Amino acid sequence: MKSRKLLMIPGPIEFEPKVLQALGAPTTSHVAPNFIESFGNCIALMRKVWLAPTGQPFVVAGTGTFAMDMAAANLIEPNDNVLVISTGYFGERFAEIAKRYGANVTILASKVGDIVSLDDIEKALSTKKYKLLTITHVDTSTGVLVNPKPIAELAKKHHTLSILDGVCSVAGEEIRQEEWGIDVVLTASQKAVGVPPGLALLVVSQKALEVFNNRKTPVGNYYADFNNWLPIMKAYESRQASYFGTPPVNLIAALEVSLLQIVAEGMDNRFLRHQKIASAFREAMMALGLKLLPVHKNLSANTLTAVYFPKNTTGSIFLSHIGKNDVILAGGLLPSHKTKYFRVGHMGSVNNNDIIATIAAIESALSASKFPFEIGIGLKTALKILND
Amino acid sequence: MKSRKLLMIPGPIEFEPKVLQALGAPTTSHVAPNFIESFGNCIALMRKVWLAPTGQPFVVAGTGTFAMDMAAANLIEPNDNVLVISTGYFGERFAEIAKRYGANVTILASKVGDIVSLDDIEKALSTKKYKLLTITHVDTSTGVLVNPKPIAELAKKHHTLSILDGVCSVAGEEIRQEEWGIDVVLTASQKAVGVPPGLALLVVSQKALEVFNNRKTPVGNYYADFNNWLPIMKAYESRQASYFGTPPVNLIAALEVSLLQIVAEGMDNRFLRHQKIASAFREAMMALGLKLLPVHKNLSANTLTAVYFPKNTTGSIFLSHIGKNDVILAGGLLPSHKTKYFRVGHMGSVNNNDIIATIAAIESALSASKFPFEIGIGLKTALKILND
Numbered sequence: 001m002k003s004r005k006l007l008m009i010p011g012p013i014e015f016e017p018k019v020l021q022a023l024g025a026p027t028t029s030h031v032a033p034n035f036i037e038s039f040g041n042c043i044a045l046m047r048k049v050w051l052a053p054t055g056q057p058f059v060v061a062g063t064g065t066f067a068m069d070m071a072a073a074n075l076i077e078p079n080d081n082v083l084v085i086s087t088g089y090f091g092e093r094f095a096e097i098a099k100r101y102g103a104n105v106t107i108l109a110s111k112v113g114d115i116v117s118l119d120d121i122e123k124a125l126s127t128k129k130y131k132l133l134t135i136t137h138v139d140t141s142t143g144v145l146v147n148p149k150p151i152a153e154l155a156k157k158h159h160t161l162s163i164l165d166g167v168c169s170v171a172g173e174e175i176r177q178e179e180w181g182i183d184v185v186l187t188a189s190q191k192a193v194g195v196p197p198g199l200a201l202l203v204v205s206q207k208a209l210e211v212f213n214n215r216k217t218p219v220g221n222y223y224a225d226f227n228n229w230l231p232i233m234k235a236y237e238s239r240q241a242s243y244f245g246t247p248p249v250n251l252i253a254a255l256e257v258s259l260l261q262i263v264a265e266g267m268d269n270r271f272l273r274h275q276k277i278a279s280a281f282r283e284a285m286m287a288l289g290l291k292l293l294p295v296h297k298n299l300s301a302n303t304l305t306a307v308y309f310p311k312n313t314t315g316s317i318f319l320s321h322i323g324k325n326d327v328i329l330a331g332g333l334l335p336s337h338k339t340k341y342f343r344v345g346h347m348g349s350v351n352n353n354d355i356i357a358t359i360a361a362i363e364s365a366l367s368a369s370k371f372p373f374e375i376g377i378g379l380k381t382a383l384k385i386l387n388d
Numbered sequence: 389m390k391s392r393k394l395l396m397i398p399g400p401i402e403f404e405p406k407v408l409q410a411l412g413a414p415t416t417s418h419v420a421p422n423f424i425e426s427f428g429n430c431i432a433l434m435r436k437v438w439l440a441p442t443g444q445p446f447v448v449a450g451t452g453t454f455a456m457d458m459a460a461a462n463l464i465e466p467n468d469n470v471l472v473i474s475t476g477y478f479g480e481r482f483a484e485i486a487k488r489y490g491a492n493v494t495i496l497a498s499k500v501g502d503i504v505s506l507d508d509i510e511k512a513l514s515t516k517k518y519k520l521l522t523i524t525h526v527d528t529s530t531g532v533l534v535n536p537k538p539i540a541e542l543a544k545k546h547h548t549l550s551i552l553d554g555v556c557s558v559a560g561e562e563i564r565q566e567e568w569g570i571d572v573v574l575t576a577s578q579k580a581v582g583v584p585p586g587l588a589l590l591v592v593s594q595k596a597l598e599v600f601n602n603r604k605t606p607v608g609n610y611y612a613d614f615n616n617w618l619p620i621m622k623a624y625e626s627r628q629a630s631y632f633g634t635p636p637v638n639l640i641a642a643l644e645v646s647l648l649q650i651v652a653e654g655m656d657n658r659f660l661r662h663q664k665i666a667s668a669f670r671e672a673m674m675a676l677g678l679k680l681l682p683v684h685k686n687l688s689a690n691t692l693t694a695v696y697f698p699k700n701t702t703g704s705i706f707l708s709h710i711g712k713n714d715v716i717l718a719g720g721l722l723p724s725h726k727t728k729y730f731r732v733g734h735m736g737s738v739n740n741n742d743i744i745a746t747i748a749a750i751e752s753a754l755s756a757s758k759f760p761f762e763i764g765i766g767l768k769t770a771l772k773i774l775n776d
Contacts, residue, residue: 001423001641002416012415012637023638024412027400027584028390029716035389061586062449062611063633069611100610190634196415198449198586198636221609222488223450223457243721245451246578248586249400250411253389328417333631 005323008358009330010140010168010304010345011191016261019195023254030249031241038256039236039247045259046203049193050170050185051267052177055203058229059255061248064167064188066224067200069097071163071184073221074212075132078102083124083133083160085116085151089141089334090165094134101220106130112337113295115146118154125158131211132161132183137169141333143306143343144294145173152182161208167191170201171262172303172347174271183208189251192274192303192347194258198251271302277346277355278302280385284359284378288366293341303347306332308340310371315339321365327358352386393711396746397718398528398556398692398733399579404649407583411642418637419629426644427624427635433647434591437581438558438573439655440565443591446617447643449636452555452576454612455588457485459551459572461609462600463520466490471512471521471548473504473539477529477722478553482522489608494518500725501683503534506542513546519599520549520571525557529721531694531731532682533561540570549596555579558589559650560691560735562659571596577639580662580691580735582646586639659690665734665743666690668773672747672766676754681729691735694720696728698759703727709753715746740774 007014028035039059046057060070072094076082082103084095087110095105108116108124125133133155135148148164155162163184166175170185172192177185182205189199204212204226212226219225228244235242262270282297285307293306300306309315315331319342322329330345332338346355359378366373395402416423427447434445448458460482464470470491472483475498483493496504496512512518521543523536536552543550551572554563558573560580565573570593577587592600592614600614607613616632623630650658670685673695681694688694697703703719707730710717718733720726734743747766754761 001410001413001638002420007415007417009417011634012417015415020412020414022389024408025389026408027395027403027578029395029397029400029718030585031718032390032716061451061454063636065633066449066611069609073610097610100606100608188634190415190637196636196638197418197634198639218488220488221457221611222461222485223454223609223612245453246399246576246585248451248584249578250389250584251586328420330417330419 005326005328006354006357007328008344008346008354009328010343012197013190013194013345013348013350014354015194015196016258016349019254019258022257023196023250025250025253027249030247035249035253036236036239036241039252040239042252042256042259043233043237045256045263046201048263049259049267050177050203051175051179052185052203055177055205056209056233058202058204058233059252060200060229061198062200063197064200065093067167067186067188067202068094068165069221070200070202070224071186072097073101073219073224074226075161075163075208076101076103077215077217079104080131081106081128083108083130085121085133085135085146086110087115087136087142087144087146088139090139090167091136094136094165112334113142113144113293115144115299118150121151122154125154125160130158130160132163134163134165136165137173137175138301138303140168140304142293143301143304144299145301148175148182149180152180156181161211168301168303171270172274173301177203189255194262194348195251195254198248199255274302274347276386277350277352278305280382281305281344281346281355281359283385284382287381288363288373288378304343304345306341306343309342310366310369313369313371315342318365318369321368322361325361325364327361356382393714393716394742394745395716396732396734396742397716398731400585401578401582401733401736401738402742403582403584404646404737407642407646410645411584411638413638413641415637418635423637423641424624424627424629427640428627430640430644430647431621431625433644433651434589436651437647437655438565438591439563439567440573440591443565443593444597444621446590446592446621447640448588448617449586450588451585452588453481455555455574455576455590456482456553457609458588458590458612459574460485461489461607461612462614463549463596464489464491465603465605467492468519469494469516471496471518473509473521473523473534474498475503475524475530475532475534476527478527478555479524482524482553500722501530501532501681503532503687506538509539510542513542513548518546518548520551522551522553524553525561526689526691528556528692530681531689531692532687533689536563536570537568540568544569549599556689556691559658560662561689565591577643582650582736583639583642586636587643662690662735664774665738665740666693668770669693669732669734669743669747671773672770675769676751676761676766692731692733694729694731697730698754698757701757701759703730706753706757709756710749713749713752715749744770
């Protein structure tokens with residue numbers, strides 16, 4: 001499917017060979033003892049990766065958007081007030097989803113590349129009673145990183161549930177779901193979790209499940225209904241098979257392999273690795289004279305970086321130069337800025353080789369574009385940080 | 389994941405090695421030219437497999453139940469009248485889903501193992517105006533086969549849309565969607581389509597899309613909304629990338645391989661192969677003195693067979709004898725009869741070797757259970773039919 005070109009987009013990413021082997025292995029029955037063991041183990045491992053020892057994991061066939069949909073459909077009832085803290089495309093999407101389930105949505109949107117201030121969030125929470133708020137941890141469209149910890153604290157203080165869209169962050173950016181008191185942390189398999197696309201993954205707090213259990217109206221979305229999935233998750237975790245829909249056996253087998261690798265690395269080590277590689281990449285871009293989309297490098301994610309194309313270049317031509325150097329990067333996603341920037345994913349199994357090769361390909365494209373810069377300065381900058 | 393034991397359950401099934409290879413191949417970007425080509429090709433190939441030259445295919449990450457949910461959520465508005473023709477567990481499920489979207493549901497349920505008569509369906513359609521009706525082609529819980537052709541004709545006559553739950557039939561049982569005038573034919577990847585679980589697949593008629601386009605209320609389910617997916621399907625078919633959710637790249641690559649194999653076999657050949665193998669298996673079971681769950685063999689599916697356990701045996705022990713003979717079969721699913729019968733899947737890449745081995749394993753289990761029968765009679769009966 002893929003040549004040896006490096007896939008450095010914000011998902012799908014480069015996957016570990018053992019994960020791909022598990023994915024392509026002959027499928028077993030969804031009630032086979034070894035599959036029951038794998039599925040049950042995935043549920044237990046998710047709690048470790050999410051750092052949510054009492055949370056309830058869900059593993060369901062779907063995309064990251066389905067994970068958002070599942071959180072919203074189960075926790076929102078018509079006329080609930082919902083506060084969406086938006087730093088880009090996926091914040092807007094969460095607002096659209098919440099409205100679909102009848103919420104009165106208030107959007108606090110940042111300027112492009114910036115975040116919403118804690119003051120503004122506190123002000124909003126003090127003005128109106130919100131049932132829940134949503135945070136996009138890393139908006140894949142902008143590469144902006146939001147610190148969810150103080151927002152979750154504010155939410156708790158105001159008796160508001162917090163949902164963290166961690167599609168581009170879980171298992172890459174630091175998240176301590178339970179310690180930080182976040183009620184739902186959701187993601188998709190193909191990002192830092194390191195499994196090809198097709199799985200929606202959520203961990204839900206007991207408090208959020210209690211709110212769910214006290215619903216007055218049925219969940220608007222049948223497939224997403226926790227009532228359908230909760231008995232399945234509980235059954236497999238206690239090493240019993242149970243049926244609602246056929247679980248995506250191969251993807252779940254691959255998930256177990258990846259989660260075991262993640263837990264073996266250790267969450268703190270993993271967060272640090274992502275931070276170091278991201279820092280090396282960001283500093284390299286700035287040393288080359290390129291500008292990041294986040295207004296300050298401290299707002300830049302550790303899982304992906306959004307960079308403006310160099311002045312006087314056409315984005316598509318610049319990206320094709322990079323492609324000729326065997327690295328695949330992504331274009332922009334934010335409608336207003338789509339043609340002005342590119343995105344580089346560096347998460348999951350990403351290593352120093354990958355990021356060095358990516359910087360080299362960008363330097364080669366800059367040379368081909370006759371952009372004035374000192375050749376090697378990006379590589380040198382990155383290497384110093386990586387070797388620190 | 390699986391040993392060399394034969395997996396003869398009604399999905400997941402034994403998959404072709406080339407399909408598994410595609411699934412486990414290194415993941416490419418969802419906007420890579422070769423993936424765009426694969427996805428576009430899948431959409432075109434689905435029309436050939438569904439025999440629906442003007443239908444609109446949808447390929448979305450999810451289960452078969454999600455495919456049912458997608459059909460219902462998009463075509464039902466609150467207070468619509470919906471007629472569910474039920475032959476088991478999955479008919480009941482369709483009724484539950486339709487209710488979730490506000491439908492007034494009438495269920496015409498058959499006795500266990502039987503079908504609903506055309507007279508009863510015609511009577512229902514004449515009594516009340518129904519917006520749509522649902523048919524379970526093969527109910528995976530009972531192995532009962534319904535002939536959808538005359539029901540679709542009745543629906544057409546009464547200006548009612550028809551939805552065929554083909555989860556356990558598409559690419560195995562004869563379906564000529566367009567010739568027969570069925571508005572939606574839906575399935576999941578892990579059955580006769582021959583791809584590990586994780587994809588919901590639908591083909592929707594232009595008439596149904598027109599009904600969808602004239603909706604007065606928004607679709608209750610965000611993830612399932614045709615409005616989100618239609619532009620994506622059209623883009624990829626015209627060999628352009630487009631984004632709503634990250635497509636399950638590896639599953640779609642595997643789907644292309646399987647659909648190419650199906651089309652290469654030819655739909656008529658494929659229907660015949662399924663009929664012949666099913667007939668050999670049914671006749672073998674009857675020759676052994678076992679009873680089918682369908683009340684008449686003509687009502688028995690060609691993709692799976694439900695068989696009552698032999699008298700005076702305990703189901704779980706009987707199935708474990710079969711397991712010791714390296715064949716994996718499934719237990720019952722219909723709550724009222726769950727412990728009384730077992731189910732054998734014979735679809736997709738199933739071949740004569742598989743069915744002969746399965747019959748041999750059942751004969752061995754009968755011997756171990758001290759069931760009175762002539763050893764070899766099942767095998768002999770089957771072989772005669774297979775060699776015909």
